[in-house]
Amino acid sequence: MSSGFFGFFAHCGALTVLEDEGLLPAALSGSSAGALVAGMWAAGMSASAQRDELLRLQRGDFWDPSPGVGLLRGRLFREKLESLLPARTFAQCRAPLSLSVFDVRARRTVVLCDGALAPAIHASCALPVLFQPVRHEGRLLLDGGVLDRPGLDGVASHPRVLHHHLSSRSPWRSEEDPALVPPKRAGLVAMVIDNVPRTGPFRLHEGRRAFEAARTGAKRALAQRVSDGVARVTL
Numbered sequence: 001m002s003s004g005f006f007g008f009f010a011h012c013g014a015l016t017v018l019e020d021e022g023l024l025p026a027a028l029s030g031s032s033a034g035a036l037v038a039g040m041w042a043a044g045m046s047a048s049a050q051r052d053e054l055l056r057l058q059r060g061d062f063w064d065p066s067p068g069v070g071l072l073r074g075r076l077f078r079e080k081l082e083s084l085l086p087a088r089t090f091a092q093c094r095a096p097l098s099l100s101v102f103d104v105r106a107r108r109t110v111v112l113c114d115g116a117l118a119p120a121i122h123a124s125c126a127l128p129v130l131f132q133p134v135r136h137e138g139r140l141l142l143d144g145g146v147l148d149r150p151g152l153d154g155v156a157s158h159p160r161v162l163h164h165h166l167s168s169r170s171p172w173r174s175e176e177d178p179a180l181v182p183p184k185r186a187g188l189v190a191m192v193i194d195n196v197p198r199t200g201p202f203r204l205h206e207g208r209r210a211f212e213a214a215r216t217g218a219k220r221a222l223a224q225r226v227s228d229g230v231a232r233v234t235l
Helices: 008-020 033-042 047-055 075-084 117-124 204-222
Strands: 028-031 097-103 108-112 134-136 139-142 161-165 188-194 230-234
Touching: 008 033, 008 047, 008 161, 008 188, 008 204, 028 033, 033 047, 033 097, 033 117, 047 204, 075 117, 097 117, 108 117, 117 134, 117 139, 188 204, 204 230
Parallel strands: 028 097, 161 188, 188 230
Antiparallel strands: 097 108, 097 139, 134 139
């Protein structure tokens, strides 16, 4: 599951369709918003349970401004995660999980797949400027989407991959931005749902519409033919 700001509503919508169809992941990977949804599902939280929690989400649940390199300290976000996750470690997850994070000092992507789960998800979601970096296992970490927007660095050896690619609605990116092109490689199908409503810390009210749009799009994507490794739906 790819990064994409507050795209966890869309990831969750698509994942509920996979659950309904019995297409349960054998392994999961993700970065940023994708890490949040993939991590919670791997930890034992169903997509429908995630939906209920996400649609109850309020800005006050994670909004804790504090002096530092980033607006939000992240303590509220971590506490929320720890209260929701059924599993505490990667080893306790029901399916193998790989999460991409950005190592600030090394300036490269690091894939986390063992140890404590909540700080790994927190780090992968720590969007620069919005969140302060996360100290974890001796590293200073930020959002996995900094260099691995698709969230695929942890699945290089997997022969078959269904990738949920969040289309950017950012006004600062052009359609030709290489970071936004769905990834292509042997054995990978990218599911792309265009025109999902934008969400954000001041647009949480759009979360339900984003969830429902992604759910509708995922149903249509599963029913259509794949073209050049991409199943694209425009809403």
